[in-house]
Amino acid sequence: MIKVSVFTNEIRPDGELVDRLAAAFEVRGQELTVTDGNARFVQVGMPVYSERYGRLIDFDTDGEEWARNLAAAYRNGAVSMHAEEVLEQVQPVSKRHTRAPALAFGRARQRN
Amino acid sequence: MYFVAGDRGRLNHVREAQPSLAHPEERFMLDAPTPAYAPHRSVTADPNVNDVLSGTAEYGGRRRTLFFKPLDGVKPATARAYGQDSLVDVGIHEVASWWLARELGPPWSELVAPAVWFDPPGAVDIRSSGPVIFGMGGSAMLPEPGVGFDRLISDAAFFDALIGAQDRHDQNLRAEAPPRLGLIDHGYAFARPGDRHNSYETAGFFLRMRFGQRRFPLRHGPVLDYSGIGPLSPVLDSREQTAIARLAADRGLLGVAQLLSDDRADALRHRVERMARSGEVLRAGDF
Numbered sequence: 001m002i003k004v005s006v007f008t009n010e011i012r013p014d015g016e017l018v019d020r021l022a023a024a025f026e027v028r029g030q031e032l033t034v035t036d037g038n039a040r041f042v043q044v045g046m047p048v049y050s051e052r053y054g055r056l057i058d059f060d061t062d063g064e065e066w067a068r069n070l071a072a073a074y075r076n077g078a079v080s081m082h083a084e085e086v087l088e089q090v091q092p093v094s095k096r097h098t099r100a101p102a103l104a105f106g107r108a109r110q111r112n
Numbered sequence: 113m114y115f116v117a118g119d120r121g122r123l124n125h126v127r128e129a130q131p132s133l134a135h136p137e138e139r140f141m142l143d144a145p146t147p148a149y150a151p152h153r154s155v156t157a158d159p160n161v162n163d164v165l166s167g168t169a170e171y172g173g174r175r176r177t178l179f180f181k182p183l184d185g186v187k188p189a190t191a192r193a194y195g196q197d198s199l200v201d202v203g204i205h206e207v208a209s210w211w212l213a214r215e216l217g218p219p220w221s222e223l224v225a226p227a228v229w230f231d232p233p234g235a236v237d238i239r240s241s242g243p244v245i246f247g248m249g250g251s252a253m254l255p256e257p258g259v260g261f262d263r264l265i266s267d268a269a270f271f272d273a274l275i276g277a278q279d280r281h282d283q284n285l286r287a288e289a290p291p292r293l294g295l296i297d298h299g300y301a302f303a304r305p306g307d308r309h310n311s312y313e314t315a316g317f318f319l320r321m322r323f324g325q326r327r328f329p330l331r332h333g334p335v336l337d338y339s340g341i342g343p344l345s346p347v348l349d350s351r352e353q354t355a356i357a358r359l360a361a362d363r364g365l366l367g368v369a370q371l372l373s374d375d376r377a378d379a380l381r382h383r384v385e386r387m388a389r390s391g392e393v394l395r396a397g398d399f
Contacts, residue, residue, distance in 0.1 A: 010251040011286070017166060017177040017247065032332070040253075045331040046281075046312050049190040056193050058311075059332070072187050076297035077164045077179035077245060078252035079283050 001028040002067040005082045006041045022079075027067040028088075032059065041079075048073045114238065115198035118373055123200055123238075125370045126207055126229045135214055137226035137246045141178060144171030146233070149180045166247075177247030180230060181206070184239035186299065194278050194300045195307040199239070201373065202299040203229070206243035208371040209275050209298035215366035216355050219267045225286075225296045248294030250286040254317075257340030260291040266344050268295055269318035270352050273393040274359075276303035276379060280396075282314040282328065282336060302376040309397030316396020322346055323395060346392040353391075359384045 006023040023037030034042055044059035048069040052062075059066045071081035114120045130142055147167030163185040169178050183199045196202050206227040213224035226246040235241055254261065272280050278300040286294035300310075309315060314328045314336065322344045328336040348356065359365055359381075369377040383394060 008252045008283075010288075011177050011247045011249050013249065015168065015175040015177055015247070017168070039333050040330065040336060041283075042333060043283075043312065043330060044333065047310065049187055049193060051189070054189075056190070056311075072190065074283070075164055075181065075185060075299070076252070076284050077166065077181070077247075078286060078296060080164070 001026055001086045001088055002064050003084045003086055004067050004070060006037065007080045007082070008041070009078060009080070019080075025067075026086075027059075027063045030059075030063045032063060046070065046073050115200055116373070119198040119200040119204070122204055122371055122373070123229065126204060127231075130228060133228070135221075135226065138228055140169070140171055140174060140176065141226065141228045141230075141244050141246060144169035144178075146230075147178060149178075179245040179247060180242060181245065181299075182232075182240055182242040184237075185242075191300075193308060195303065196300060198373075201376075203242045204371055205301045206245060206298050208368050209295075209301055211371060212275065212366065212368045213271065215368070216358070219264075219351070220271050220355075223264065223268055223271065223293055223295050224298075225294055227298075245296065248286040248296060250288030250292060250294060252283045252286060254282060254285060254287045254293075254338070255289065256337050258338040259340035260289075261287070261293065262342045262344060264291060264293040265318050265321050265341060266349075268293060269322040269344075270348070270355075270393050271295065272316070272318055272396070273387065273398075274355075274380070274383060275301045276307075276376075276383060276399045277301050277316075278303050278308060278397075278399075279310045280315065280317055280319075281310060281312050282317050285317075302372055302380060303399040304375055304379040305382075305399050307399055309399075319393065319396040322393060348387065348391050348393065352387075352393075356384055356388050360388050 003026050005021060007019050008022040009017050009019045011017055021037055023041035025032055025034045025042050047056040047058050048066055050057045050065050050069050052065055057066055068083060071083055147169045149165035149167040151163050151165055165180040167178055169176055183203050186199045186202050191202055207229055210224055210227040213220040225248050227243045230244040231241045284297040286296060313330050321341060323346055326338045326341060365380060379399060
């Protein structure tokens, strides 16, 4: 599972650079859950280059690989990312929960 | 280490020109003591590093955020996908975009982030060098529904058509209220016919608005709604016609041609000719 935090920054009139968390989301396989912030900052159509695929991919190609490489798509100084690979323990089959729909954007908490 | 024939010469031209640059923001970036540039939070789960560095420079009673984009933060494979074979040129394009805006004057010189080239003291590898970008005010989000941004968006669209912007999307900008817009991130620009345009839903953001689009549905996400922006037209206004005429009359493209590879300079001339002939801006991705 990949956890991604999206930060945007603002330059105030006094020149100070201030960061804020714009969105946070988790990608598990092809399941994406927005856990915080504004879903407009979760841009699954943004192409990113994957060494594994040897080409530009988007979320629909491979969700976790896309999330892993997303930071490299933003090199503008205004948007930045922190992606973290989280190793999850495999649960016994009998205790597995039913999977959520493939894309669970509904959980986003708007925070502008 | 250089990357394609000619990029060393283009970079040397920038370096040699910088001591005589006179724009106040250029002078600030060139004359201020080098700030303590630090990575700006971007790390990934992979070995990828998205290292735009930021620092606060102080000089002459002013204090401003600067962004330093060393070339080693550019992923060569991504750059190649956009037809950008030289990492040096990707860096120079930030400077060339600013030079073009500066030479055209207002409104474009007030929209585009000023940029200079920076070689860190003692750097022995060109990949440690790169452009420094002046921090424009505001944040990376055009507020919805965009009321009051009409003129700025129209001006931005013209500039994007001119430079052959490959990667202008809804976050490659800075915006603030009262309406003010800043254009940032011009590494993937000066495209040639057939070069890739970002496939993202908001790529070509300003040009698509100029051609009438106001709603941008994001895949699996919300719809960005800019219905507060009034009618815009692809027809060139008088300032744009003047800008096109100045560029068409100058083979050197107002000093910018020396910063571009021959094929990219030719592509810019061709875009200028086409806009002069049609009297309209080109569509997003029409390089």
